[in-house]
Amino acid sequence: MRAFIRVVSGLYALAIYGFIFLPVVVLVLFSLQATSFPIPPFTGPSLRWYEAVLADTRLTSALVNSLLVAVVSSAAAVTLGFLSAWGFARFALPGSGLMRGLITLPLTVSYLIIGMGLLVLFNWAGVPKSLTAAGIGHVVINLPLCFAIVYSQMGDHQINIERAARDLGALEWKVLLLITVPVMAPAIFAGFFLSMTFSWDEFVISFLLTRFDTTLPVEIWNLLRSGLNPKTNAVGSLVFAVSIVLVVLFELMLLRRKPA
Amino acid sequence: MSAATKSERALPWALVTPALGWTLLFFVLPFVAMAVSSLTAHEAGGFTLSNYSQFFANPSYWQAMVNSLQVTAIVTVISVLLAYPFAWILAEQVPERWQRLALMLAVLPFWTSYVVRSYSWLLVLAQNGVVNRALTGSGVFGEPLQLANTRLATVTGFVHFFVMLLTLTIFANLKQLSPSYRKAAADLGAGPVRTFLHVVLPLTLPGIMVGAFLTFVLCIGDYITPQILGGNNELLMPQLVMMQIGRRGDFPLASALSIILMAVVTIAYLACARWLKIERA
Numbered sequence: 267m268r269a270f271i272r273v274v275s276g277l278y279a280l281a282i283y284g285f286i287f288l289p290v291v292v293l294v295l296f297s298l299q300a301t302s303f304p305i306p307p308f309t310g311p312s313l314r315w316y317e318a319v320l321a322d323t324r325l326t327s328a329l330v331n332s333l334l335v336a337v338v339s340s341a342a343a344v345t346l347g348f349l350s351a352w353g354f355a356r357f358a359l360p361g362s363g364l365m366r367g368l369i370t371l372p373l374t375v376s377y378l379i380i381g382m383g384l385l386v387l388f389n390w391a392g393v394p395k396s397l398t399a400a401g402i403g404h405v406v407i408n409l410p411l412c413f414a415i416v417y418s419q420m421g422d423h424q425i426n427i428e429r430a431a432r433d434l435g436a437l438e439w440k441v442l443l444l445i446t447v448p449v450m451a452p453a454i455f456a457g458f459f460l461s462m463t464f465s466w467d468e469f470v471i472s473f474l475l476t477r478f479d480t481t482l483p484v485e486i487w488n489l490l491r492s493g494l495n496p497k498t499n500a501v502g503s504l505v506f507a508v509s510i511v512l513v514v515l516f517e518l519m520l521l522r523r524k525p526a
Numbered sequence: 527m528s529a530a531t532k533s534e535r536a537l538p539w540a541l542v543t544p545a546l547g548w549t550l551l552f553f554v555l556p557f558v559a560m561a562v563s564s565l566t567a568h569e570a571g572g573f574t575l576s577n578y579s580q581f582f583a584n585p586s587y588w589q590a591m592v593n594s595l596q597v598t599a600i601v602t603v604i605s606v607l608l609a610y611p612f613a614w615i616l617a618e619q620v621p622e623r624w625q626r627l628a629l630m631l632a633v634l635p636f637w638t639s640y641v642v643r644s645y646s647w648l649l650v651l652a653q654n655g656v657v658n659r660a661l662t663g664s665g666v667f668g669e670p671l672q673l674a675n676t677r678l679a680t681v682t683g684f685v686h687f688f689v690m691l692l693t694l695t696i697f698a699n700l701k702q703l704s705p706s707y708r709k710a711a712a713d714l715g716a717g718p719v720r721t722f723l724h725v726v727l728p729l730t731l732p733g734i735m736v737g738a739f740l741t742f743v744l745c746i747g748d749y750i751t752p753q754i755l756g757g758n759n760e761l762l763m764p765q766l767v768m769m770q771i772g773r774r775g776d777f778p779l780a781s782a783l784s785i786i787l788m789a790v791v792t793i794a795y796l797a798c799a800r801w802l803k804i805e806r807a
Contacts, residue, residue: 271718275615282612283632286690289646290635292656296649346545353541369545372553374795375788376747378764382784383556386563386777406552409545438537467639470749474771483641490645490754494652502642509637517630 290506297499315500325501328485331397332466335481339404340461346405347412348454352446355420356428366417370410380406381471388475395477403471408464412457419453459516463509564781577782587766587783591790594763597677598746601684602738608685609692610734616693617700629697636690644754647683648674651755675757683751688741695740699733700726739798743791763787 300312319325350369354362372380384403393399424446431445432438447454469483476484482505489498567574581587612632620628635643650656651673658670673679707729711721749764756762761769763783770780 272619275619278611279615279619282608282689285686286632286635288656289643289650289686290638292649293642293646346548350542350545353538357538357541359538359542365542365546368554369549372549374743374791375553376743376764376791378747378749378767379560379784379788380553380556382767382771382780383560384552385771386781387556387559389777390559402552405548409548413545463637469641483639486639486641486645490641494649498642498645499649502639502645505642506635506638509639510634513630513634513637 293499294503294506297496297503299496301496315496316504318497319500319504322497325482325485328480328482331479332482335397335401335404335472336462336465339401339465340408340458342401343405343408343461344412344416344454344458347409347414347457348416348447348450351413351417351420352442355417356425366413369413372406373410373414377407377468377470381474384471385474395475397476397479397481399475400472400481403475404461404465404468407468407471408457408461411460411464415457415460416450416453419450424449455519459512463512466509560781561785563778564785566778568776568778577779578786580779581783581786586761590761590763590766591786593677593760594746594787595790597680597684597752597762598742601681601688601745602741604681604685605688605692605741606734606738609689609737610696612689613693613696613700617697629694632693633690636687636694640687641750641754643687644683644751647679647686647755651679651682674755675759677756677760680752680756680762683755684745684748687751688745691744692737692741695733695737696730699730703729735798739795742794746791747787 297315298311298313300310300314353359354366359365381403384399384406387393388395388399427449428441428445431441436444467483468481469487472481472484473487482501486498486501486505489495489501564577565573565575567576581591616625616628616632648655652658653670653672653674655674657673661667662670703726707725708721711725716724747764749768752762753765753768756765758765764787767780767783767787770776770783
């Protein structure tokens with residue numbers, strides 16, 4: 267019975283792994299072939315389409331835009347999230363539950379609706395479409411996340427360290443910068459990292475709120491209009507590689523923090 | 527707090543105001559703008575309920591909602607059914623020291639770009655793609671099948687994403703379960719099957735419900751997967767919304783449809799709120 271369960275489990279896990287990796291393998295494999303259609307049969311490795319991607323200034327500038335929006339909007343989201351989490355965790359404010367609920371509310375609404383709302387508002391207010399507009403949207407989606415992560419990690423033992431610092435005469439801003447931020451660094455880092463990955467990958471808000479200068483997912487979307495295209499495979503594989511590097515770095519940092 | 531100086535009392539407000547202000551200005555206000563817009567007539571101006579009545583009067587709009595609900599229900603059920611055994615195997619059958627790696631591998635494609643992932647499925651399912659080559663090559667089918675631009679393709683793309691997401695949440699759930707429950711069940715004479723059915727499954731059910739609800743919300747609001755994989759043969763609600771903006775610039779109708787979509791999600795939330803115990807810190 268036990269051996270039977272093991273065999274069935276192994277086969278099932280293998281099948282699911284196969285399902286999960288099938289599209290990624292196909293994507294990467296056919297990015298490496300020189301023909302103009304990314305379809306079987308595979309005709310040997312070539313870096314032709316990677317060269318084409320790197321020579322395409324629309325794609326490379328979209329990549330820079332994406333990184334810029336991701337870094338700036340994540341920094342803003344984690345700063346706002348951290349400050350408010352600290353405020354709510356350390357001080358008793360009237361209507362605190364309601365206000366915390368308001369800050370986390372965007373988590374329950376789809377990106378499409380957040381983007382639509384901003385589009386209608388900006389349209390009325392005469393704000394032109396731009397990367398900044400998309401960045402504002404990215405802060406809206408990531409702020410609740412950063413807030414929730416940091417807020418959930420603010421425990422009582424940290425209050426005591428802050429109290430000790432205050433008793434020793436530290437001013438509030440010194441407590442914040444020299445005690446709270448370093449103590450909360452893992453949560454702040456996690457919030458920033460998650461925001462980065464969400465912003466880096468976000469499509470619909472950027473699609474609605476940018477026009478000429480746009481982010482990488484939107485530029486890839488534009489490439490899709492030409493149907494199956496090995497250039498899309500190449501740029502997709504590059505994006506995948508960047509994400510993997512980020513995730514592995516994140517994992518290694520988490521592992522190092524853990525006492526073995 | 528009575529001895530607090532004015533600046534000390536202002537400090538907490540100074541900390542929370544930026545986040546609150548941002549949410550009010552760029553989340554609540556846009557929503558109000560959208561609600562007001564949904565009540566105005568496109569081009570003609572003036573207040574009207576016609577954007578909402580159009581949804582109920584026009585069968586093709588109505589059909590988009592039916593399609594969305596059907597696809598979302600199918601995706602949620604299949605994803606849970608596929609992910610649960612997988613998460614269980616990772617949590618129970620894989621040796622402890624390999625679990626982290628096994629889980630990381632299982633969700634690796636989760637971190638690829640969402641747009642690229644849908645495109646990759648298009649490659650797999652295309653007329654001359656890998657699946658069709660395998661099917662015709664092995665002689666199972668003479669002709670390649672129409673797999674791309676169908677509901678099946680949309681569902682496959684969605685299930686791929688949500689199996690990974692649900693594996694993560696269900697795995698976490700199974701690991702949180704104290705081993706003493708299983709030991710107690712075994713001590714009382716229950717075999718592995720009974721222990722699973724009467725102890726493990728009921729205890730992980732709340733986690734499954736949260737994961738299923740998350741799947742529902744993310745799936746019904748997604749534009750990318752149905753647009754890339756399903757094409758325009760059969761429209762889902764997000765596609766219908768985007769179509770109003772892209773082709774016709776009809777913001778009021780797009781706003782009304784978005785609000786209807788949001789209302790459906792809210793109703794779904796209220797309907798299963800008693801099973802959803804989202805933990806608060």
